[in-house]
Amino acid sequence: MAVAFDEMNVAGGDLRPAYRELARWLKETPPEALEYRRQEAELLFRRIGITFAVYGDSESTERLIPFDVIPRIMSGKEWALLEKGLKQRVRALNMFLRDIYHGRDILRAEIVPGDLIFQNPVFRPEMNGQQVPHDVYVHIAGIDIVRVDAEDFIVLEDNARTPSGVSYMLENREIMMRLFPDLFARHKVAPVERYPDELLAALRSVAPLSASSEPTVALLTPGVYNSAYYEHSFLADKLGIELVEGRDLIVKNNEVFMRTTEGLKRVDVIYRRVDDDFLDPLTFRPDSVLGVPGLMSAYAAGNITLANAVGTGIADDKAIYSYMPDIVKFYLGEEPILKNVPTWRCREPKDLAYVLDNLSELVVKEVHGSGGYGMLIGPAATKATIEAFRDKLKREPEGFIAQPTLALSTCPTCTASGLAPRHVDLRPFVLTGSKSTTIVPGGLTRVALKEGSLVVNSSQGGGTKDTWILDE
Amino acid sequence: MLSRTAENLYWLARYVERAEYLARTIDATLRVTALPAAYIGKTNEWDSALLTAGVAASFYQAYEEANEHNVVEYLSFSQNNPSSIRNCIEAARLNSRSVRTALTSEMWDTINSAWIELQAVWSKGTSTREDLAKFLRFVQETSLRFDGSAYRTMLRNDAYWFSRMGVHLERADNTARILDVKYHVLLPEEEHVGGPLDFYQWSSILRSVSALTAYHWVYRETLKPWLIADLLILNDTLPRSLASCYGNLVRNLDQIGVAYGRQGPAQRHARGIRNRLEHSNMNDIFQHGVHEFIQEFITDNSRLGEIITKQYLI
Numbered sequence: 008m009a010v011a012f013d014e015m016n017v018a019g020g021d022l023r024p025a026y027r028e029l030a031r032w033l034k035e036t037p038p039e040a041l042e043y044r045r046q047e048a049e050l051l052f053r054r055i056g057i058t059f060a061v062y063g064d065s066e067s068t069e070r071l072i073p074f075d076v077i078p079r080i081m082s083g084k085e086w087a088l089l090e091k092g093l094k095q096r097v098r099a100l101n102m103f104l105r106d107i108y109h110g111r112d113i114l115r116a117e118i119v120p121g122d123l124i125f126q127n128p129v130f131r132p133e134m135n136g137q138q139v140p141h142d143v144y145v146h147i148a149g150i151d152i153v154r155v156d157a158e159d160f161i162v163l164e165d166n167a168r169t170p171s172g173v174s175y176m177l178e179n180r181e182i183m184m185r186l187f188p189d190l191f192a193r194h195k196v197a198p199v200e201r202y203p204d205e206l207l208a209a210l211r212s213v214a215p216l217s218a219s220s221e222p223t224v225a226l227l228t229p230g231v232y233n234s235a236y237y238e239h240s241f242l243a244d245k246l247g248i249e250l251v252e253g254r255d256l257i258v259k260n261n262e263v264f265m266r267t268t269e270g271l272k273r274v275d276v277i278y279r280r281v282d283d284d285f286l287d288p289l290t291f292r293p294d295s296v297l298g299v300p301g302l303m304s305a306y307a308a309g310n311i312t313l314a315n316a317v318g319t320g321i322a323d324d325k326a327i328y329s330y331m332p333d334i335v336k337f338y339l340g341e342e343p344i345l346k347n348v349p350t351w352r353c354r355e356p357k358d359l360a361y362v363l364d365n366l367s368e369l370v371v372k373e374v375h376g377s378g379g380y381g382m383l384i385g386p387a388a389t390k391a392t393i394e395a396f397r398d399k400l401k402r403e404p405e406g407f408i409a410q411p412t413l414a415l416s417t418c419p420t421c422t423a424s425g426l427a428p429r430h431v432d433l434r435p436f437v438l439t440g441s442k443s444t445t446i447v448p449g450g451l452t453r454v455a456l457k458e459g460s461l462v463v464n465s466s467q468g469g470g471t472k473d474t475w476i477l478d479e
Numbered sequence: 480m481l482s483r484t485a486e487n488l489y490w491l492a493r494y495v496e497r498a499e500y501l502a503r504t505i506d507a508t509l510r511v512t513a514l515p516a517a518y519i520g521k522t523n524e525w526d527s528a529l530l531t532a533g534v535a536a537s538f539y540q541a542y543e544e545a546n547e548h549n550v551v552e553y554l555s556f557s558q559n560n561p562s563s564i565r566n567c568i569e570a571a572r573l574n575s576r577s578v579r580t581a582l583t584s585e586m587w588d589t590i591n592s593a594w595i596e597l598q599a600v601w602s603k604g605t606s607t608r609e610d611l612a613k614f615l616r617f618v619q620e621t622s623l624r625f626d627g628s629a630y631r632t633m634l635r636n637d638a639y640w641f642s643r644m645g646v647h648l649e650r651a652d653n654t655a656r657i658l659d660v661k662y663h664v665l666l667p668e669e670e671h672v673g674g675p676l677d678f679y680q681w682s683s684i685l686r687s688v689s690a691l692t693a694y695h696w697v698y699r700e701t702l703k704p705w706l707i708a709d710l711l712i713l714n715d716t717l718p719r720s721l722a723s724c725y726g727n728l729v730r731n732l733d734q735i736g737v738a739y740g741r742q743g744p745a746q747r748h749a750r751g752i753r754n755r756l757e758h759s760n761m762n763d764i765f766q767h768g769v770h771e772f773i774q775e776f777i778t779d780n781s782r783l784g785e786i787i788t789k790q791y792l793i
Contacts, residue, residue, distance in 0.1 A: 231577045
């Protein structure tokens with residue numbers, strides 16, 4: 008594997024300009040002071056209760072995501088390019104979804120194979136021909152971005168269902184501003200605090216026609232035991248909307264109401280953080296107690312907007328991912344600004360043969376997996392693991408894709424032995440309303456804290472950093 | 480507001496209030512049992528602590544004897560006792576988490592910090608009397624801090640009123656229970672009336688509801704059973720008296736009624752109880768029987784809880 012691109016220090020030792028001031032500051036700051044503030048940050052996280060749950064972990068049901076106090080910095084110029092690319096990508100995702108559930112031009116043009124859609128468990132036939140307000144399907148997208156050099160941004164994954172992490176973007180900034188006011192004074196960091204306002208505006212803009220001029224928005228959570236519950240309550244609070252569970256909602260005459268102390272109150276837009284499968288036991292999983300019976304018929308009647316729409320999984324599926332450059336070109340007639348990771352589709356015999364021959368160098372992912380589970384990182388895996396994976400691949404090739412092991416860029420990070428480079432990725436959050444697409448400058452930077460590790464997922468030892476876009 | 484949110488706020492307040500009351504009860508019992516036997520007679524104070532907490536039956540399924548060790552364990556730390564201090568704190572934290580958006584950050588911080596702090600107590604326990612005393616004090620302080628945060632930081636809207644209703648309903652229940660268990664020591668026809676034995680029993684009652692000093696300020700008299708009963712039942716200047724709790728409950732329910740533009744059975748029922756308290760005097764109550772009076776009150780009070788639940792919380 009090639010030496011990773013470090014975002015602070017160019018190979019050879021030169022500082023990249025965005026990090027100049029930070030480097031100066033780090034030189035002036037004794038390591039103890041840094042350590043002291045690191046501990047203070049941890050205490051703040053615990054007191055505020057910014058925790059997440061790890062499923063299947065009985066020892067501690069609430070854990071902190073480690074927070075690294077060294078910010079990740081990008082120049083305004085870099086961000087401008089990334090922003091343009093993200094807007095392009097999300098526009099294409101929305102057009103693709105509209106097309107898949109209506110005319111299916113892209114299938115007729117044979118850009119994407121139909122069986123990849125129709126045999127995909129995340130494809131929702133219930134959505135065929137269903138109008139969604141303003142044709143917006145993905146109101147909130149979290150696009151995972153990695154870098155391997157100073158020029159390009161590469162999309163690792165599109166998250167078009169219920170992407171999480173935005174609360175960390177906002178809280179990390181709050182805590183950094185509290186702990187390092189001096190550092191902020193020396194930089195011009197673009198603010199992120201408008202995110203809740205922009206989210207609320209986007210959600211209100213897509214209210215159904217039958218809503219009043221002051222639509223009621225609510226956030227639907229699976230409940231306190233969900234791993235992202237903190238984020239749900241945080242966002243509901245910042246947006247000033249009710250945080251509802253399935254049992255708080257009831258459908259009557261195809262309208263959705265919440266049970267309040269003053270009786271039933273109509274809800275127009277649901278920012279749902281519950282997966283499709285659990286939304287409505289009458290349509291999807293009948294054993295779901297998290298959902299609302301009848302929600303889908305209210306949806307079909309056009310009386311409620313769900314954000315994101317039902318069935319968006321078909322756009323962020325890992326099997327579809329490899330077609331994204333073509334999808335962008337097909338709908339927008341533009342060259343994609345953001346690159347894709349070269350991807351071998353194991354469903355195609357030629358690709359499978361290559362993958363099987365090169366397992367020790369590739370990353371193999373389950374098409375329907377997430378959270379970094381069920382994946383093989385060839386260079387880091389033992390022989391036995393690779394062989395076990397080979398069998399899985401042969402048995403069910405269509406369930407996997409493979410990608411080269413990317414040398415993800417690194418950023419300086421606090422470690423037990425002082426500052427050291429660690430691999431990072433970035434999840435910016437893209438909001439789409441009826442009129443516009445907006446992105447607050449920044450996102451959630453995740454960092455693999457273990458030396459050499461490429462897995463940034465919080466469930467597997469990843470941490471987070473504050474992400475600074477300099478406003479030059 | 481969401482019914483579930485109102486319900487959580489109401490129960491959150493009840494759990495915190497209950498935890499404090501339990502801590503006070505244990506504290507008062509420790510004091511009285513530390514006295515030489517001649518001062519407290521033959522009653523088992525730990526047994527009556529269980530009775531006032533309303534958990535005697537379940538306790539005896541798990542333990543043989545009501546002694547200090549067992550009762551402190553059961554009331555403070557047991558995970559099998561649904562209303563142990565530990566379970567109250569755990570439930571309060573869980574409720575807080577599910578209604579975080581309705582809590583001010585000060586209230587959340589109080590519950591969450593206490594919960595974090597107490598994890599160490601749960602795992603290590605309290606090995607010495609000193610540890611135990613510290614723990615009991617901490618629980619009481621947490622409740623005070625929670626109450627104070629609510630009072631000083633919450634918007635005066637339905638969220639606040641539901642939360643206050645939880646406090647007063649729980650408080651009324653607690654005061655009534657302690658009176659019910661100890662009513663026999665308040666009865667003037669007991670043969671040893673006025674002896675040292677009664678004095679310590681009476682002061683123990685007052686201590687559990689933090690009214691010992693208040694008694695002296697209100698009556699400027701030595702401890703007399705009917706005055707103690709008067710203080711705890713009818714004197715609406717004492718925050719833990721039944722009369723005061725009902726003054727507050729009626730006020731909170733009225734505020735909700737005005738805000739929602741609608742009165743209901745909860746308002747009527749609460750007003751009924753308050754009127755009865757307002758028109759009673761201690762003579763009548765002793766004539767009628769303290770025990771019967773309190774029993775009736777406890778039933779009426781829990782009935783109000785049911786009515787509030789039906790009218791607003793589900």
